Amino acid sequence: MARVVVVGGGLGGTATAARLAKLGHEVTLVERSAGLGGALGTVAADGFRWESGPTSTLLPAVLRDLFRKSGRPLERELELVPLDVVREHRFEDRTSVRLPGGSRAAQLAAFDELAPGLGRMWVDHVATFAEDWEVLRRHYLEVPWRPDDLPREVAARLDGRESLRRRLRRTLRDERLRMVAAHPFVVAGHQPRDVPGWAGMEAYVEQRFGAWTVAGGMHRVAEALENRLATRKVSVLTGTEARDVVVRSGRAVAVRTDAGDLDADVVVCAVDPRRLPALAPYVARTMPAIPPVVCHVGIEGELPGGLPDAPYDVVVHGDPLLVVRTGGTAPDGHHAVTVHGRGHLAEDLLVALARRGVDLRRQLVARVDRSPREQVLEWGGSPLGVLWQGRRTVRRRLGPRTPVPGVYAAGAHATPGSGLPFVGLSAALVAAEVGPA
Protein backbone atom coordinates (compact mmCIF):
# COMPACT_ATOMS: atom_id res chain seq x y z
CA MET A 1 0.00 0.00 0.00
CA ALA A 2 1.38 3.38 -0.99
CA ARG A 3 0.76 6.71 0.71
CA VAL A 4 -0.69 8.77 -2.14
CA VAL A 5 -1.17 12.53 -2.12
CA VAL A 6 -3.35 13.91 -4.92
CA VAL A 7 -3.02 17.62 -5.63
CA GLY A 8 -6.24 19.24 -6.90
CA GLY A 9 -9.88 18.38 -6.33
CA GLY A 10 -11.36 18.86 -9.79
CA LEU A 11 -12.59 15.89 -11.81
CA GLY A 12 -8.98 14.86 -12.52
CA GLY A 13 -7.98 14.75 -8.86
CA THR A 14 -11.18 13.30 -7.39
CA ALA A 15 -11.40 10.59 -10.06
CA THR A 16 -7.77 9.59 -9.52
CA ALA A 17 -8.17 9.60 -5.73
CA ALA A 18 -11.30 7.41 -5.91
CA ARG A 19 -9.61 4.89 -8.21
CA LEU A 20 -6.39 4.68 -6.21
CA ALA A 21 -8.27 4.31 -2.91
CA LYS A 22 -10.26 1.43 -4.42
CA LEU A 23 -6.95 -0.14 -5.46
CA GLY A 24 -6.05 -0.25 -1.77
CA HIS A 25 -3.82 2.80 -1.35
CA GLU A 26 -3.96 5.30 1.49
CA VAL A 27 -5.03 8.47 -0.28
CA THR A 28 -5.02 12.11 0.78
CA LEU A 29 -6.39 14.78 -1.54
CA VAL A 30 -5.45 18.44 -1.14
CA GLU A 31 -7.69 21.13 -2.59
CA ARG A 32 -6.98 24.83 -2.19
CA SER A 33 -10.59 26.01 -2.28
CA ALA A 34 -13.38 25.26 0.18
CA GLY A 35 -15.05 22.58 -1.97
CA LEU A 36 -14.35 19.89 -4.55
CA GLY A 37 -15.22 19.82 -8.25
CA GLY A 38 -13.10 22.60 -9.74
CA ALA A 39 -14.73 23.69 -12.99
CA LEU A 40 -17.45 21.11 -12.39
CA GLY A 41 -19.48 23.42 -10.17
CA THR A 42 -22.18 26.05 -10.09
CA VAL A 43 -22.54 29.79 -9.78
CA ALA A 44 -25.62 31.04 -7.89
CA ALA A 45 -27.24 34.47 -7.56
CA ASP A 46 -30.74 35.89 -7.03
CA GLY A 47 -32.44 32.48 -7.10
CA PHE A 48 -30.69 31.38 -10.33
CA ARG A 49 -28.07 28.67 -10.65
CA TRP A 50 -25.76 28.18 -13.61
CA GLU A 51 -23.17 25.51 -14.35
CA SER A 52 -19.78 27.20 -13.99
CA GLY A 53 -18.13 24.92 -16.52
CA PRO A 54 -19.24 21.75 -18.33
CA THR A 55 -22.86 21.15 -19.29
CA SER A 56 -22.38 17.91 -21.23
CA THR A 57 -19.80 15.22 -21.90
CA LEU A 58 -18.72 12.87 -24.66
CA LEU A 59 -17.83 9.21 -24.03
CA PRO A 60 -20.18 8.39 -21.13
CA ALA A 61 -18.33 5.07 -20.83
CA VAL A 62 -15.51 6.96 -19.12
CA LEU A 63 -17.75 8.08 -16.26
CA ARG A 64 -19.41 4.66 -16.08
CA ASP A 65 -16.01 2.99 -15.82
CA LEU A 66 -14.91 5.43 -13.13
CA PHE A 67 -17.90 4.76 -10.93
CA ARG A 68 -17.82 1.00 -11.46
CA LYS A 69 -14.08 0.73 -10.78
CA SER A 70 -14.28 2.88 -7.64
CA GLY A 71 -17.22 1.13 -6.00
CA ARG A 72 -20.82 1.24 -7.17
CA PRO A 73 -22.18 1.70 -10.72
CA LEU A 74 -22.94 5.24 -11.83
CA GLU A 75 -26.62 4.42 -12.43
CA ARG A 76 -27.08 4.02 -8.66
CA GLU A 77 -26.09 7.64 -8.10
CA LEU A 78 -26.67 9.65 -11.26
CA GLU A 79 -28.87 9.58 -14.33
CA LEU A 80 -26.93 10.02 -17.56
CA VAL A 81 -29.17 11.48 -20.25
CA PRO A 82 -28.32 11.37 -23.97
CA LEU A 83 -28.82 14.62 -25.89
CA ASP A 84 -30.88 13.98 -29.05
CA VAL A 85 -29.64 17.25 -30.45
CA VAL A 86 -26.15 18.10 -29.24
CA ARG A 87 -26.19 21.74 -30.33
CA GLU A 88 -27.45 24.23 -32.85
CA HIS A 89 -25.00 26.06 -35.10
CA ARG A 90 -26.11 29.47 -36.41
CA PHE A 91 -24.06 30.94 -39.24
CA GLU A 92 -23.55 34.54 -40.33
CA ASP A 93 -25.55 33.96 -43.52
CA ARG A 94 -28.55 33.22 -41.23
CA THR A 95 -28.64 29.52 -42.05
CA SER A 96 -28.46 27.04 -39.18
CA VAL A 97 -28.16 23.34 -38.44
CA ARG A 98 -29.13 21.26 -35.43
CA LEU A 99 -26.56 18.57 -34.89
CA PRO A 100 -27.88 15.25 -33.59
CA GLY A 101 -25.48 13.08 -31.59
CA GLY A 102 -24.91 9.34 -31.67
CA SER A 103 -26.24 8.73 -35.19
CA ARG A 104 -24.53 8.90 -38.55
CA ALA A 105 -27.87 8.77 -40.40
CA ALA A 106 -29.37 11.62 -38.35
CA GLN A 107 -26.29 13.79 -38.93
CA LEU A 108 -26.41 13.05 -42.66
CA ALA A 109 -30.05 14.15 -42.79
CA ALA A 110 -29.43 17.28 -40.72
CA PHE A 111 -26.60 18.53 -42.95
CA ASP A 112 -28.54 17.66 -46.10
CA GLU A 113 -31.25 19.99 -44.85
CA LEU A 114 -28.65 22.75 -44.69
CA ALA A 115 -27.86 22.09 -48.37
CA PRO A 116 -28.22 18.94 -50.47
CA GLY A 117 -24.95 17.00 -50.59
CA LEU A 118 -23.53 18.42 -47.36
CA GLY A 119 -24.74 15.39 -45.40
CA ARG A 120 -22.60 13.01 -47.44
CA MET A 121 -19.63 15.39 -47.25
CA TRP A 122 -19.93 15.56 -43.45
CA VAL A 123 -20.29 11.83 -42.78
CA ASP A 124 -17.45 11.03 -45.18
CA HIS A 125 -15.28 13.54 -43.32
CA VAL A 126 -16.19 12.06 -39.92
CA ALA A 127 -15.52 8.54 -41.22
CA THR A 128 -11.90 9.50 -41.96
CA PHE A 129 -11.33 9.55 -38.18
CA ALA A 130 -12.54 6.01 -37.52
CA GLU A 131 -9.07 4.53 -37.84
CA ASP A 132 -7.44 7.37 -35.87
CA TRP A 133 -9.88 6.66 -33.07
CA GLU A 134 -9.25 2.91 -33.04
CA VAL A 135 -5.46 3.28 -33.10
CA LEU A 136 -5.26 6.05 -30.51
CA ARG A 137 -7.87 4.48 -28.25
CA ARG A 138 -5.88 1.25 -28.07
CA HIS A 139 -2.41 2.75 -27.65
CA TYR A 140 -2.81 6.24 -26.24
CA LEU A 141 -6.19 6.94 -24.64
CA GLU A 142 -6.80 3.70 -22.78
CA VAL A 143 -3.33 2.48 -21.85
CA PRO A 144 -0.41 4.43 -20.39
CA TRP A 145 1.72 5.43 -23.34
CA ARG A 146 5.50 5.36 -23.61
CA PRO A 147 6.31 8.45 -25.71
CA ASP A 148 9.74 7.04 -26.65
CA ASP A 149 8.47 3.63 -27.63
CA LEU A 150 5.32 4.08 -29.68
CA PRO A 151 3.97 1.66 -32.28
CA ARG A 152 4.60 3.08 -35.72
CA GLU A 153 0.92 3.66 -36.48
CA VAL A 154 0.57 5.73 -33.30
CA ALA A 155 3.70 7.80 -33.87
CA ALA A 156 2.62 8.44 -37.46
CA ARG A 157 -0.54 10.05 -36.14
CA LEU A 158 0.76 11.90 -33.10
CA ASP A 159 3.77 13.28 -34.96
CA GLY A 160 1.92 13.90 -38.23
CA ARG A 161 2.35 17.35 -39.75
CA GLU A 162 -1.19 17.91 -40.92
CA SER A 163 -3.02 20.55 -38.88
CA LEU A 164 -6.73 20.40 -38.20
CA ARG A 165 -7.23 23.45 -40.41
CA ARG A 166 -5.54 21.75 -43.33
CA ARG A 167 -7.38 18.49 -42.79
CA LEU A 168 -10.74 20.28 -42.72
CA ARG A 169 -9.86 22.19 -45.89
CA ARG A 170 -8.96 18.93 -47.57
CA THR A 171 -12.18 17.08 -46.73
CA LEU A 172 -14.83 19.79 -46.27
CA ARG A 173 -15.47 22.14 -49.17
CA ASP A 174 -18.18 24.06 -47.32
CA GLU A 175 -17.08 26.82 -44.94
CA ARG A 176 -19.98 26.14 -42.55
CA LEU A 177 -19.04 22.49 -42.16
CA ARG A 178 -15.48 23.54 -41.40
CA MET A 179 -16.79 25.87 -38.70
CA VAL A 180 -18.85 23.06 -37.16
CA ALA A 181 -15.85 20.72 -37.18
CA ALA A 182 -13.43 23.28 -35.74
CA HIS A 183 -15.79 24.71 -33.16
CA PRO A 184 -14.89 22.45 -30.14
CA PHE A 185 -11.33 23.71 -30.42
CA VAL A 186 -12.20 27.34 -31.09
CA VAL A 187 -14.52 27.51 -28.05
CA ALA A 188 -11.76 25.93 -25.96
CA GLY A 189 -9.38 28.74 -26.98
CA HIS A 190 -7.31 27.05 -29.71
CA GLN A 191 -6.46 28.05 -33.29
CA PRO A 192 -7.28 25.24 -35.75
CA ARG A 193 -3.95 25.85 -37.50
CA ASP A 194 -2.19 24.88 -34.23
CA VAL A 195 -4.32 21.80 -33.50
CA PRO A 196 -3.12 18.50 -34.99
CA GLY A 197 -5.43 16.95 -37.56
CA TRP A 198 -6.06 13.73 -35.60
CA ALA A 199 -7.60 15.70 -32.72
CA GLY A 200 -10.61 16.29 -34.97
CA MET A 201 -11.67 12.74 -34.09
CA GLU A 202 -13.89 14.34 -31.43
CA ALA A 203 -16.44 14.67 -34.26
CA TYR A 204 -16.27 10.90 -34.74
CA VAL A 205 -16.70 10.27 -31.02
CA GLU A 206 -19.69 12.61 -30.91
CA GLN A 207 -21.30 10.96 -33.92
CA ARG A 208 -20.68 7.45 -32.70
CA PHE A 209 -21.33 7.68 -28.95
CA GLY A 210 -23.36 10.89 -28.67
CA ALA A 211 -23.21 13.68 -26.12
CA TRP A 212 -24.65 13.22 -22.66
CA THR A 213 -25.65 15.27 -19.69
CA VAL A 214 -26.58 14.41 -16.11
CA ALA A 215 -30.09 14.94 -14.77
CA GLY A 216 -29.88 17.90 -12.38
CA GLY A 217 -26.68 19.23 -13.97
CA MET A 218 -23.11 18.08 -14.61
CA HIS A 219 -21.99 19.45 -11.21
CA ARG A 220 -23.77 16.45 -9.69
CA VAL A 221 -20.86 14.32 -10.92
CA ALA A 222 -18.62 16.24 -8.52
CA GLU A 223 -21.11 15.75 -5.66
CA ALA A 224 -21.27 12.02 -6.33
CA LEU A 225 -17.47 11.80 -6.42
CA GLU A 226 -17.22 13.65 -3.12
CA ASN A 227 -19.47 10.96 -1.58
CA ARG A 228 -17.39 8.29 -3.24
CA LEU A 229 -14.21 9.70 -1.65
CA ALA A 230 -15.88 9.56 1.77
CA THR A 231 -16.93 5.93 1.18
CA ARG A 232 -13.41 5.03 0.09
CA LYS A 233 -11.99 6.80 3.17
CA VAL A 234 -9.92 9.27 1.22
CA SER A 235 -8.68 12.01 3.52
CA VAL A 236 -9.82 15.26 1.88
CA LEU A 237 -8.06 18.44 2.95
CA THR A 238 -9.96 21.39 1.51
CA GLY A 239 -8.68 24.93 2.03
CA THR A 240 -5.16 23.51 1.62
CA GLU A 241 -2.91 24.70 -1.17
CA ALA A 242 -0.05 22.55 -2.45
CA ARG A 243 3.05 24.67 -2.96
CA ASP A 244 5.44 22.07 -4.35
CA VAL A 245 6.49 18.45 -4.49
CA VAL A 246 9.37 17.66 -2.12
CA VAL A 247 11.98 15.64 -4.00
CA ARG A 248 14.77 13.86 -2.15
CA SER A 249 17.47 11.70 -3.76
CA GLY A 250 15.69 12.18 -7.07
CA ARG A 251 12.31 10.88 -5.85
CA ALA A 252 9.10 12.49 -4.60
CA VAL A 253 8.79 12.08 -0.84
CA ALA A 254 6.16 14.64 0.16
CA VAL A 255 3.86 17.43 -0.94
CA ARG A 256 4.57 20.82 0.58
CA THR A 257 1.34 22.59 1.49
CA ASP A 258 0.55 25.83 3.24
CA ALA A 259 -0.33 23.65 6.26
CA GLY A 260 2.94 21.68 6.30
CA ASP A 261 4.46 18.72 4.45
CA LEU A 262 2.43 15.59 3.66
CA ASP A 263 4.65 12.51 3.32
CA ALA A 264 3.98 10.53 0.16
CA ASP A 265 5.27 7.52 -1.77
CA VAL A 266 3.19 8.59 -4.77
CA VAL A 267 2.16 12.13 -5.75
CA VAL A 268 -0.49 12.86 -8.35
CA CYS A 269 -0.46 16.34 -9.84
CA ALA A 270 -4.01 17.10 -11.00
CA VAL A 271 -3.42 20.84 -11.42
CA ASP A 272 -1.42 22.91 -13.89
CA PRO A 273 2.11 21.49 -13.29
CA ARG A 274 3.63 24.87 -14.15
CA ARG A 275 2.48 25.92 -10.67
CA LEU A 276 4.54 23.32 -8.79
CA PRO A 277 8.24 24.33 -8.96
CA ALA A 278 9.48 20.69 -9.02
CA LEU A 279 7.50 20.06 -12.22
CA ALA A 280 7.53 23.51 -13.82
CA PRO A 281 10.85 23.08 -15.71
CA TYR A 282 9.44 20.04 -17.56
CA VAL A 283 6.48 22.01 -18.92
CA ALA A 284 8.22 25.31 -19.52
CA ARG A 285 7.26 25.19 -23.21
CA THR A 286 3.54 24.80 -22.61
CA MET A 287 0.96 27.57 -22.36
CA PRO A 288 -2.51 27.26 -20.87
CA ALA A 289 -5.65 27.48 -23.02
CA ILE A 290 -7.54 30.36 -21.46
CA PRO A 291 -11.26 30.13 -20.50
CA PRO A 292 -13.80 32.18 -22.47
CA VAL A 293 -15.43 35.39 -21.30
CA VAL A 294 -18.49 34.16 -19.42
CA CYS A 295 -21.73 35.94 -18.60
CA HIS A 296 -24.44 34.19 -16.57
CA VAL A 297 -27.83 35.88 -16.84
CA GLY A 298 -31.28 35.44 -15.30
CA ILE A 299 -34.15 36.14 -17.67
CA GLU A 300 -37.77 36.96 -16.84
CA GLY A 301 -40.42 35.45 -19.14
CA GLU A 302 -39.98 33.43 -22.33
CA LEU A 303 -36.57 33.06 -23.89
CA PRO A 304 -36.19 35.23 -27.01
CA GLY A 305 -34.34 34.68 -30.28
CA GLY A 306 -35.56 31.18 -31.12
CA LEU A 307 -34.00 29.81 -27.93
CA PRO A 308 -37.15 28.13 -26.54
CA ASP A 309 -37.06 25.39 -29.19
CA ALA A 310 -33.28 25.24 -29.39
CA PRO A 311 -31.06 22.64 -27.69
CA TYR A 312 -29.08 23.56 -24.53
CA ASP A 313 -26.14 24.67 -26.59
CA VAL A 314 -26.41 27.23 -29.38
CA VAL A 315 -23.22 28.27 -31.18
CA VAL A 316 -23.46 31.62 -32.93
CA HIS A 317 -20.61 31.67 -35.45
CA GLY A 318 -18.76 34.83 -36.41
CA ASP A 319 -16.29 37.04 -34.62
CA PRO A 320 -16.78 37.05 -31.71
CA LEU A 321 -17.92 33.46 -31.51
CA LEU A 322 -20.76 33.22 -28.99
CA VAL A 323 -22.12 30.14 -27.23
CA VAL A 324 -25.50 30.28 -25.49
CA ARG A 325 -26.24 27.59 -22.90
CA THR A 326 -29.75 27.43 -21.48
CA GLY A 327 -29.52 24.53 -19.06
CA GLY A 328 -29.33 26.32 -15.66
CA THR A 329 -32.06 26.38 -13.01
CA ALA A 330 -34.30 29.40 -12.37
CA PRO A 331 -37.36 30.47 -10.36
CA ASP A 332 -40.79 29.84 -11.97
CA GLY A 333 -41.36 31.96 -15.06
CA HIS A 334 -37.63 32.63 -15.44
CA HIS A 335 -34.67 31.11 -17.27
CA ALA A 336 -30.99 30.78 -16.46
CA VAL A 337 -28.76 31.39 -19.48
CA THR A 338 -24.97 31.33 -19.82
CA VAL A 339 -23.17 33.10 -22.66
CA HIS A 340 -19.53 32.38 -23.57
CA GLY A 341 -17.58 34.71 -25.85
CA ARG A 342 -14.39 34.13 -27.88
CA GLY A 343 -12.50 36.32 -30.32
CA HIS A 344 -12.78 40.09 -30.75
CA LEU A 345 -14.93 41.20 -27.84
CA ALA A 346 -14.98 44.95 -28.32
CA GLU A 347 -18.41 45.34 -26.73
CA ASP A 348 -20.53 43.83 -23.98
CA LEU A 349 -21.31 40.15 -24.58
CA LEU A 350 -25.08 40.75 -24.44
CA VAL A 351 -24.84 43.61 -26.95
CA ALA A 352 -22.86 41.37 -29.29
CA LEU A 353 -25.46 38.65 -28.85
CA ALA A 354 -28.34 41.07 -29.48
CA ARG A 355 -26.72 42.06 -32.80
CA ARG A 356 -26.92 38.38 -33.75
CA GLY A 357 -30.64 38.19 -33.05
CA VAL A 358 -30.80 37.07 -29.40
CA ASP A 359 -31.60 40.10 -27.26
CA LEU A 360 -31.64 39.11 -23.59
CA ARG A 361 -31.20 42.64 -22.25
CA ARG A 362 -34.80 43.76 -21.82
CA GLN A 363 -35.72 40.68 -19.72
CA LEU A 364 -32.60 40.69 -17.60
CA VAL A 365 -33.14 40.32 -13.83
CA ALA A 366 -29.79 38.82 -12.75
CA ARG A 367 -26.26 38.89 -14.13
CA VAL A 368 -22.87 37.49 -13.07
CA ASP A 369 -19.85 38.25 -15.26
CA ARG A 370 -16.76 36.08 -15.05
CA SER A 371 -13.63 37.14 -16.90
CA PRO A 372 -11.05 34.55 -18.00
CA ARG A 373 -8.73 35.94 -15.32
CA GLU A 374 -11.30 35.53 -12.55
CA GLN A 375 -11.89 31.92 -13.59
CA VAL A 376 -8.19 31.10 -13.66
CA LEU A 377 -7.71 32.70 -10.24
CA GLU A 378 -10.66 30.79 -8.81
CA TRP A 379 -9.51 27.42 -10.14
CA GLY A 380 -5.78 27.97 -9.61
CA GLY A 381 -5.17 27.45 -13.33
CA SER A 382 -7.17 26.90 -16.48
CA PRO A 383 -9.54 23.89 -16.62
CA LEU A 384 -9.02 23.96 -20.39
CA GLY A 385 -5.52 22.55 -20.02
CA VAL A 386 -2.65 23.05 -22.42
CA LEU A 387 -2.93 25.29 -25.47
CA TRP A 388 -2.32 23.50 -28.75
CA GLN A 389 0.84 24.98 -30.27
CA GLY A 390 1.32 22.49 -33.05
CA ARG A 391 1.97 18.77 -33.26
CA ARG A 392 4.71 18.81 -30.59
CA THR A 393 2.28 19.84 -27.85
CA VAL A 394 1.10 16.26 -27.40
CA ARG A 395 4.59 15.24 -26.25
CA ARG A 396 5.05 18.31 -24.05
CA ARG A 397 2.15 17.45 -21.76
CA LEU A 398 3.03 15.32 -18.75
CA GLY A 399 1.24 12.14 -17.81
CA PRO A 400 0.47 9.61 -16.80
CA ARG A 401 4.13 9.44 -15.67
CA THR A 402 6.36 12.46 -15.21
CA PRO A 403 10.15 12.82 -15.32
CA VAL A 404 10.15 12.93 -11.48
CA PRO A 405 10.01 9.38 -10.08
CA GLY A 406 6.96 8.91 -7.87
CA VAL A 407 5.04 11.77 -9.49
CA TYR A 408 2.13 11.18 -11.90
CA ALA A 409 -0.03 13.68 -13.76
CA ALA A 410 -3.79 13.69 -14.30
CA GLY A 411 -6.35 16.32 -15.23
CA ALA A 412 -6.80 18.76 -18.07
CA HIS A 413 -3.07 19.64 -18.28
CA ALA A 414 -2.01 15.99 -18.52
CA THR A 415 -2.26 13.28 -21.18
CA PRO A 416 -4.68 12.88 -22.96
CA GLY A 417 -5.95 16.46 -22.56
CA SER A 418 -8.86 18.60 -21.42
CA GLY A 419 -12.62 18.10 -21.45
CA LEU A 420 -14.44 15.72 -19.10
CA PRO A 421 -13.95 12.46 -21.02
CA PHE A 422 -10.22 12.99 -21.47
CA VAL A 423 -9.73 14.16 -17.89
CA GLY A 424 -11.62 11.03 -16.78
CA LEU A 425 -9.31 8.92 -18.94
CA SER A 426 -6.24 10.61 -17.41
CA ALA A 427 -7.32 9.33 -13.98
CA ALA A 428 -7.69 5.79 -15.33
CA LEU A 429 -4.22 6.02 -16.90
CA VAL A 430 -2.62 7.10 -13.61
CA ALA A 431 -4.43 4.30 -11.74
CA ALA A 432 -3.19 1.79 -14.33
CA GLU A 433 0.35 3.10 -14.01
CA VAL A 434 0.40 3.10 -10.18
CA GLY A 435 -1.40 -0.25 -9.96
CA PRO A 436 -2.94 -2.03 -6.98
CA ALA A 437 -1.53 -1.84 -3.45
Ligand SMILES: Cc1cc2nc3c(=O)[nH]c(=O)nc-3n(C[C@H](O)[C@H](O)[C@H](O)COP(=O)(O)OP(=O)(O)OC[C@H]3O[C@@H](n4cnc5c(N)ncnc54)[C@H](O)[C@@H]3O)c2cc1C
Ligand atom coordinates in the same frame (compact mmCIF):
# COMPACT_ATOMS: atom_id res chain seq x y z
C1 LIG B 1 -16.41 27.62 -19.13
C2 LIG B 1 -16.04 26.17 -19.34
C3 LIG B 1 -16.94 25.33 -19.98
C4 LIG B 1 -16.61 23.97 -20.17
N1 LIG B 1 -17.51 23.15 -20.76
C5 LIG B 1 -17.22 21.84 -20.92
C6 LIG B 1 -18.20 20.94 -21.45
O1 LIG B 1 -19.34 21.32 -21.74
N2 LIG B 1 -17.84 19.63 -21.60
C7 LIG B 1 -16.60 19.16 -21.23
O2 LIG B 1 -16.33 17.96 -21.37
N3 LIG B 1 -15.66 19.99 -20.71
C8 LIG B 1 -15.95 21.31 -20.54
N4 LIG B 1 -15.04 22.14 -19.98
C9 LIG B 1 -13.70 21.59 -19.62
C10 LIG B 1 -13.73 20.81 -18.30
O3 LIG B 1 -14.46 21.53 -17.34
C11 LIG B 1 -12.34 20.61 -17.75
O4 LIG B 1 -11.46 20.08 -18.73
C12 LIG B 1 -12.28 19.72 -16.53
O5 LIG B 1 -13.33 19.98 -15.63
C13 LIG B 1 -10.93 19.94 -15.85
O6 LIG B 1 -10.84 19.18 -14.68
P1 LIG B 1 -9.49 19.25 -13.83
O7 LIG B 1 -9.69 18.43 -12.62
O8 LIG B 1 -8.32 18.94 -14.69
O9 LIG B 1 -9.28 20.79 -13.47
P2 LIG B 1 -10.14 21.82 -12.61
O10 LIG B 1 -11.58 21.57 -12.74
O11 LIG B 1 -9.60 23.16 -12.97
O12 LIG B 1 -9.75 21.49 -11.11
C14 LIG B 1 -8.50 21.81 -10.56
C15 LIG B 1 -8.69 21.87 -9.04
O13 LIG B 1 -7.42 21.97 -8.42
C16 LIG B 1 -7.46 22.98 -7.41
N5 LIG B 1 -6.09 23.49 -7.29
C17 LIG B 1 -5.42 24.24 -8.20
N6 LIG B 1 -4.18 24.48 -7.76
C18 LIG B 1 -4.07 23.84 -6.55
C19 LIG B 1 -3.01 23.71 -5.59
N7 LIG B 1 -1.81 24.28 -5.80
N8 LIG B 1 -3.24 23.00 -4.46
C20 LIG B 1 -4.45 22.42 -4.23
N9 LIG B 1 -5.49 22.52 -5.10
C21 LIG B 1 -5.28 23.22 -6.25
C22 LIG B 1 -8.46 23.98 -7.93
O14 LIG B 1 -9.00 24.77 -6.88
C23 LIG B 1 -9.50 23.06 -8.59
O15 LIG B 1 -10.49 22.64 -7.68
C24 LIG B 1 -15.35 23.49 -19.74
C25 LIG B 1 -14.45 24.34 -19.09
C26 LIG B 1 -14.80 25.67 -18.89
C27 LIG B 1 -13.83 26.58 -18.16
